[in-house]
Amino acid sequence: MKKRYPVLLAAALLAQAAAPAQTAPTEPKPLLGFTTATAATEYQHESAFDAQLKADNLRQWMKRLAAHPHHVGSPYDKANAEFMAGLFKSWGYDTRIDVSYVLFPTPKLRVLELVAPTPFTASLAEKPVAEDATSGQTSEQLPTYNCFSKDGDVTAELVFVNYGIPKDYEELERRGIDVKGKIVIAKYGGSWRGIKPKVAAEKGAIGCLIYSDPKDDGYAQGDVYPKGPFKPETGAQRGSVLDMPTYPGDPLTPGYGSTKNAKRLDYRQAPTLTQIPVLPISYGDALPLLSALAGPMAPEPWRGALPISYHLGPGPAKVHLQLAFNWNTEPVYNVIATLKGRQLPDEWILRGNHHDGWVNGASDPLSGMVAELEEARAIGELVKTGWRPKRTIIFCAWDGEEPGLLGSTEWAETNAKDLQKHVVAYLNTDNSDRGFVRVAGSHTLEKFFNEVGRDVLDPETHISILERRRAFDLVNGTAEVQKDARERPDLRIAALGAGSDYSPYIQHLGIPSMNVGFGGEGEGGEYHSIYDSFDDFVRFKDPTFAYGVALAQTMGRCALRLADADVLPFEFQNLSNTVGKYGTEVKKLTDDMRTETERQTKLLAEKRYEAASNPDHPLLPPKAQDAVPRLDFAPLDQALLKLEQSAQAYAQARKANATPLAASRQKALDQLLYQAEQQLLSAEGLPRRPWYRHQLYAPGFYTGYGVKTMPGIREAIEERKWPEATEQIKRTAAALERLAGQVNRAAAVAGPAAL
């Protein structure tokens, strides 16, 4: 099912890939969804759009928006929303601020002490830096904390749990260490932070600390701020610990909008709050705690870059953690700016980025927000020349993303029906710096995005951003990535997990979505700290805002092409190729687990673990596991075949009929296309988290940010729930069959057979 490029074609593609890096196009290249004539016009609009973009606007807006802390509930958060609304209005957009009312806890009390073997009180404070103009705005800054931690007052021995993900606890168990009744300390990384207290609580821990090890974003990575961009000794990462893999958005209004008078859960019953208190700390505060641990050495990969022997505990380090929060409800201000389409006003292109930050939030989120503003301004300028998009373009600036996608989720839930009916695609950005384009999203838009990437030049190398990314993949990629980059005409885009505002659109509503940014050259340790400032950004991230402009060129093109295409540029063969790959992966996962289980079972029976253990550092055998059965993947294979056939049928239909369709047929086709993604939703949603309805993409229940593709199947296998895996194979197959049906209908409408 997977092999899509026969040998001869592959050779041709190779030759194509090997062509010298291209410069700006001299004659219009074909554009998906356009005729030669309409493509030429489109290119003219895009040139005019590009000509409008000014790096200095991005710089000035970032400076203005990052001038003060602008978290949810802060005066500057509201001021920023109003400032941006004013800009959109001034550029001709029909603009409003939509307000939701969400739970937003802030710290009332934070105490962290080492009470044994020697007393130490953690400072829990980031040190202002003279070279950073806003780092000293102490009275306006939110202290370091994890949002949606519960209140608590606990004292217990400490245990070091690496990243605090399930397999780390397996390692602890093999060393005879139980965290029941203990406080755990986990490193940032390895999963989304909210997973750490969730798993710790499942294992019986009563408190959780999360610290930033200097190995990950401190001195081990490079010079620390302000000498370099990496995390200084007192830097700590704020952040949400909401159980977003269950559902994002206001924890008190699961699945519906948190309008002023909506029915709300009592916050003490909200299922997405943590079960235990949790606090993020700096490596300066973590050092005395970790130094005071004894017990077995941590496994080698767990050890960080502090100048200590990393022991696991428990104890003798004993810790007192006390946290209390203000459980306030706060307004979040979503700015919604609409430019109505001329021909198809009921088809909406949504373009969004959040505007709230944890502190001054220059990189996260303003780097993407200012690009979006400039896109809106430039399109406003195009409108002044008499052009108007065929479809409606809506610019959104979300509030409350940081605590848990609050603004975007509540807006999506409030307007769910309209959005599913009208939205063609949701285009998201968030923090973005410099280097290589990173794209994730619906694979129905993969080919479309490749055309966009082909037509935007990289500011540093002056080759297309697509070819620069291909070079990166060819030079640095895994064998699989290199093979893709060499043999596949299109860059394979990644799948969307969680981590920004696209989540409700794609995973809850089935709206085709994309998330785009540049990265790889703007590394640093400022994330969610007081050091994510304008000063930091212009020194280390994107000093000339050239990549901000490139991002605007990229996202502006996406919006313009989607808005003006004759036929919406969806394509299903790339999707079918990638989904086929997911199918292969889940089968291989099962086979690999079976082989490993057989190996372990044999080693257990032979008592090899006991024989291989070092009596001074004993390692218990792993737990015995039941054999992995042979799962029936036939329904999935059949559905994948149907999808492949339907994708081919649609491609042929489009090819055979390049002339513009009649308006009514075009509208019908558009709707079939952009609602195709909704066929992938299941009514029941994923097991134990019905909010997530997409059968192809979801954040991992135990990884958080990281996407699990075919999540129903994959997680059932990973968690060894075999009957559920079989059930999910059928459910995912059914979703793919629904999609194939929709694509066949689209082929029928598009193709000459239907004429």
Next chain:
Amino acid sequence: MKKRYPVLLAAALLAQAAAPAQTAPTEPKPLLGFTTATAATEYQHESAFDAQLKADNLRQWMKRLAAHPHHVGSPYDKANAEFMAGLFKSWGYDTRIDVSYVLFPTPKLRVLELVAPTPFTASLAEKPVAEDATSGQTSEQLPTYNCFSKDGDVTAELVFVNYGIPKDYEELERRGIDVKGKIVIAKYGGSWRGIKPKVAAEKGAIGCLIYSDPKDDGYAQGDVYPKGPFKPETGAQRGSVLDMPTYPGDPLTPGYGSTKNAKRLDYRQAPTLTQIPVLPISYGDALPLLSALAGPMAPEPWRGALPISYHLGPGPAKVHLQLAFNWNTEPVYNVIATLKGRQLPDEWILRGNHHDGWVNGASDPLSGMVAELEEARAIGELVKTGWRPKRTIIFCAWDGEEPGLLGSTEWAETNAKDLQKHVVAYLNTDNSDRGFVRVAGSHTLEKFFNEVGRDVLDPETHISILERRRAFDLVNGTAEVQKDARERPDLRIAALGAGSDYSPYIQHLGIPSMNVGFGGEGEGGEYHSIYDSFDDFVRFKDPTFAYGVALAQTMGRCALRLADADVLPFEFQNLSNTVGKYGTEVKKLTDDMRTETERQTKLLAEKRYEAASNPDHPLLPPKAQDAVPRLDFAPLDQALLKLEQSAQAYAQARKANATPLAASRQKALDQLLYQAEQQLLSAEGLPRRPWYRHQLYAPGFYTGYGVKTMPGIREAIEERKWPEATEQIKRTAAALERLAGQVNRAAAVAGPAAL
């Protein structure tokens, strides 16, 4: 050629491997080289031998021998030799002390200063520890230094070069860093230490520092001495930097014995001394130097566990290094204790371990030396009961191993002719601690060793040391090692590189050799420091000396079986299997290099490296390489086939004729067998290092300790010397054909056809 176990046999072996861990044999198992009757007698002797072994003897001797520093030239070195000679004599051995006279430089002046940007003077002194009785013997200790560094007085900017091996310099070049005229600082590890100044000098550096990063054997591995066994802040690793991959032994007498009046080179012309001054330092002394470096960040895998950002330089750190040595000639005292064989006195079993240490040398070398002493004592006790070995057993206690295998090499060179004529096998040990048996050696002895390992019990688990090692391989091994451990009846022993006294015997004289030790549970950072003491050993290495006794059981069995076998227990099918593997490896190496060269050439042509480079941290493209030709491996394949056939013929001949041979035939067969290994020597030796004559095993020219199998072929390929590779394929094939001829002759003498 490689596949040796057809499916049915593999299944049978699997069943065997899966059998429950065995206990001590209840009835005699067959023994290679013995009949059922003679095996029974042999087992009786071995039981009597085992019964003699007393852990307390090992403890007392180690305490006595490690009581003072006992390096070459020290009074206690000589005293130890005389003490041991006295012991051997008292046990009935014909004992003498053979003396060679070797160059042995010791420090006269050691200065290391940071002169810019801020001054710092390195202490270059290890701190005594109250808990360690001998660590304060400062006046007797050799200071920390690298033996055979040249004198020098240099001042230059510093560059961090990771492990200082050739591929590290490729990385530096890609970052635009040239070490010409600089002083380099390298971490210990990644190669034998002598490679670091050798490569640095080749690259134009004028001085070299080697430091122990805490990541490798300091606090990152565990608590430091005396709390735990790892390297404390002031600990430094002494050690030789002689260019041993060119030739070991006295640098002034290459290839011949350094007897009193031997002709000697001027030390200033000796080719195996370093070209630049080199000094080992502690991480305490390295920290200010490394902290003062700027320039690009070191690649991630290069970074250690110091709490700094590891920059590469060059500078602004500027270093002054001044070294001067006493270029003295010193006597080295080899103790040689002989027990003459009753029937075949002209066939010698050599058993050796060195006795000199860098300081108190408890683990290195006394842990192995005291086991050897106890073997000799126990065999002496057997002799008192009326038994006497069939063949001659010679116990050797070498001096001057640490500076460069001086004692053993000079003795081997002095007695080369006799040794090649008489020695059946050389059995070596060196430092040994606790855990899992580690064996390397001639693969003609692999099956023999497996029988020995089958019959010795592991002190911790009470299964055989072989099964314990198999458990380790099954649980922790790479996929390839796991497969071997699961499917192969015999543990695959490793090949010998350099690193201890076996080197002259196997690699220069072609004498079958083995090196054995226990390890994996006695980790620490005491190596070549003042902390390698009796106190350290009994706390962290082998507190009860149970593994010392296990080592004596193992090596005693090796000596006894070789001495008393009816027919020497050499076997060639395991050898053929392993050599076939080497053949496959060198072919794969060539193929992999070809693929990678093609990939790089394409990426270079397409300018992908430039496109993937980060302008802030530029990475130059790698150097273009010529395409890798197709080498003609046919001579090797043919020789491997002949070897396989001859091995099979010998096995069949032995099987068909289990009855004892007539004495003259037995003697002829023995000689054919133990001189078989000499067929693998080439008269010319390896390219650019004629002292190394073995075509299958040599230390890597650019790795040092690490073995290169089929070194002529492998290194020619690695260094892209294609005509030389072709030449070496022929030369190695010729050696294998000579061996096959010898094995066929042995088969003819052994087999019934010859009756």
